[in-house]
Amino acid sequence: MSRLASLAAVGFELSALTVGELESRSPIDGRLLGRVARVSRADYDAAVARSAEAFRSWRAVPAPRRGELVRLFGEAVRRHKPALAELITLEVGKIGSEAAGEVQEVIDICDFAVGLSRQLYGLTIASERKHHHMLERWQPLGTVGIITAFNFPMAVWCWNAALALVCGNALLWKPSEKTPLTALALHRVLESVIRDFTDAPAGLSALLHGDRPVGEWLAEDTRVPLISATGSTRMGRDVGVKVAGRFGRTLLELGGNNAMIITPSAREDLAVRAITFAAAGTAGQRCTTLRRLYVHESRYAAILARLKRAYASLRVGSPQGADTLVGPLIDRAAFEAMQAALASAKAAGGIVHHGERINVEGMSGGYYVRPALVELASPIEASLKETFAPILYVFRYASIDEAIAANNAVTQGLSSSLITQDLSEAELFLSAEGSDCGIANINIGPSGAEIGGAFGGEKETGGGREAGSDSWKAYMRRQTQTVNYSATLPLAQGVKFDIE
Ligand code: NAD
Secondary structure, eight states: GGGHHHHTTTTGGGGGGSSSSSSEEEEETTOOEEOOOOOOOOHHHHHHHHHHHHHHHHHTSOOHHHHHHHHHHHHHHHTTHHHHHHHHHHHOOOHHHHHHHHHHHHHHHHHHHHTTTTOOOEEEEOOOSSTTTEEEEEEOOEEEEEESSSSSHHHHHHHHHHHHHTTEEEEEEEETTTTTTHHHHHHHHHHHHHHHTTOOOSEEEEEOOSSHOOOOHHHHHHTEEEEEEOOOOOHHHHHHHHOOOOOOOOEEEOOOOOOEOOOOOOOHHHHHHHHHHHHGGGOOOTTOOOEEEEEEEHHHHHHHHHHHHHHTTBSOOHHHHHHHSSBBBBHHHHHHHHHHHHHHHHTTOOEEEEEEEEOTTOOOSBBBBEEEEEEEESSHHHSSOOOOEEEEEEEEEEESHHHHHHHHHHEEEEEEEOOOOHHHHHHHHHHHOOOOOOOEEEEOOOOOOTTTSSSEEETTTOOOOOOSSTGGGGGGGEEEEEEEEESSSSOGOOOOOOOO
């Protein structure tokens, strides 16, 4: 357990990690990190009841005061940043700078939410009736159920949690069964802040460890008005239907199949760096990872040659190594899915470069791969779906219209990017006739979003928006209010209803 000093640093009793059936294994070498107990149905029901009770008092706490709780949480996360980042590296396999970047996102969204807590603004609306006024006000919603994926085990929860808290809601968090310890550590930090905060009720936030059934309980639970679920499209299809069936609300953040277009005027160095980070960074395990590359035919040979060289020299290894750029895949299933996709691409006529397993000394239990490039003449089944591993399908194109159509010709719609020095091409890509994705970038890759913008995607990515801009509205109940300050009762639309 000495590797988990980072958990001890946030006040966790390490001996508690020896009980429970849910195992956490490090993707670095497959070693057991600890065990936690799955929540029982009875524990779950008790947590939902406590959270309903907590909501009743939290909604009446002034929003700026709720923001103060989030400010203190952000400060505590700042203090524990190195320990929390180390834990992400251990449990998810992210390299040091990416793990620290994820904790930074937690801090950034807290800062954003604190400012927001002094806004949560509505509208005043002109009334057609004399001496009346209309308002649009945003009210707290209730308990927010947050289901998260393994690959952003802290940031995604906090994008939801920080906003939901300042909006006056209680929280239930069902983290990925692959990352229980990162969830435990971050939630422990919030629990200690809640404990010391006079206005925060016990039960304001609960952590619910478990696998899929716990997510299903949340999806079916009429006591939870909003389910924010991040993960695969398969999961979202299930959760979306269940929550809609009970007229609940969903905020879905699902799989992506993101593309980049390299135009004739693209700066080559910038393009190669953008491609390599977006496609191979985080070992291809971001929802915004670059998976399809469209290169103009005039640049294809040169860009491909540069990419092959860059890929051959990528430093793959333990994420704890200072020079490592590509850490391990999360588990054996991810490795097998990658190899199956590469085999099917080869069978369909694709030219596969790299993608092989790499033996890292002393880490035989980890699944390390050299990221793969696959040259294709046209789309194949594998390139139309998201394989959560570092595979980049490379196509050539002749016209910008053809490239934009190809960018949009998949069922997912998360992120997209175009590399160009040509203003007309850039503006076309960003126009109504351009990219159909939730995110469209020029001269950067599709990954690495900042929290100030609304994050999310269209089509099978689920349509949800989290983090910045006005995403907070998803966590509140919109209420239209009309006030009559006259002594008479005129009816709208000139309706008459005079009684004796
Ligand atoms: P996953 O779908 O296997 O699991 C995600 C979460 O959903 C886990 O907590 C899991 O227990 C739960 N779950 C699974 N099936 C469920 C069901 N039927 N009902 C309720 N809960 C259920 O995803 P993963 O492998 O952990 O993560 C990778 C996926 O997440 C990729 O598809 C990636 O693109 C996506 N992702 C999307 C975003 C985004 O913002 N769009 C961000 C991160 C990850």
